[in-house]
Amino acid sequence: MSEQGLLKRSIAELIGTYMLVFLGTGSVVTTVLLVQGSDSIAGNAFFVGIDIAAWFAIGISFAIAIIAMIYAFGHISGTHINPAVSIALWATGRFPAKDMLGYIVAQLIGASLASFTIVAILGSRAVDTGLGATAMFDGVSYGQAILCEAVATFFLMLTIMGSAVDKRAPAGFAGLAIGLVVAADVIVVGNITGSSLNPARTFGPYLADFLLGGSNLWWQFPIYIIGPIAGAVIAALLYDYVADAKENN
Structure with missing residues (x-):
């Protein structure tokens, strides 16, 4: 950096x-x-009109954004995002x-501006879609959702x-590896929790949705704080232990 x-x-x-x-x-x-x-499909609440091909496309969209930003800003900020x-x-x-706090504020602002920009381009119909806000799908409990986000973020942080x-x-391979694991996470758990892995990614749509008359999903926000942070911290600590990373850096 x-x-x-x-x-x-x-x-x-x-x-x-x-x-x-x-x-x-x-x-x-x-x-x-x-x-x-x-x-x-009658009797199958797991299907909500978005099939696996669509989840693949969504995962690749997230992957492309991550890969591009890692190669654009990795040498400047480390591209935590x-x-x-x-x-x-x-x-x-x-x-x-102090750097962590500055980064988090910037990440939350960036995510929020992105959601408001989508509405500025597409209008109220974007709000009607939920702005890509993450949420528990039918049949998923609060605890299961936290575990799901923790496991998926564990893979990302590792x-x-x-x-x-x-x-x-x-x-030279970090961007590709990180982007692809996010795509895989989205494809596998998108229909369970929306596959956030990222409190800022959930915060932006939640804020815009709430302020612009859409859904109020703030009661689910702790899922996307606890799960990703727990998964990321456990992965980082475990990697340091297994790989002796600190001794070799």
Whole structure:
């Protein structure tokens, strides 16, 4: 990471999170608009009109945004674009507390601006789709949702540690590895919790939805704080133990 000041690095985080949420949740909004009016299969609430092909497309959209931003800003801010990642790096002693707080504020602002931009482009029909807000699907309990987000984020953070944080990793492949694991997470657990993995990614759509007359899903927000942060911190600590990462960096 470069020695840029906190303000410049935070701006990079804001832009990176903006692109992540705009392209990622934008793909959800577009998908819902395309399938709007589709009926669910009787007796199968798991199917809501978005099939596995659509989840694949959504996952790839998130992956492309992440890959692009890692290669654009990785050398400037590290491209956390996720409060859970910033907190995990702080928890393992790699990131100062003041920088972590600056990054998280920037990430939340970037995510919110992205959601409001989608509405500015598509109008109220975007709000009617839910703006790509993450939520528990039918038959999923609160505890199951937290566990799901923790496991999926564990995979993400483990990949970040091994491909980007550990200096022994082959150079140049971090963006691809991280983007692809996010795509896989979205494809597998998208229809369970929406596959957030990222408190900021959930915060932006929740805020815009709430302020613009859409759904009020704030009661589910703890899922997307507890799950991702727990998964990320456990992954970072476990990687340090298994790989002796600190001793070799």
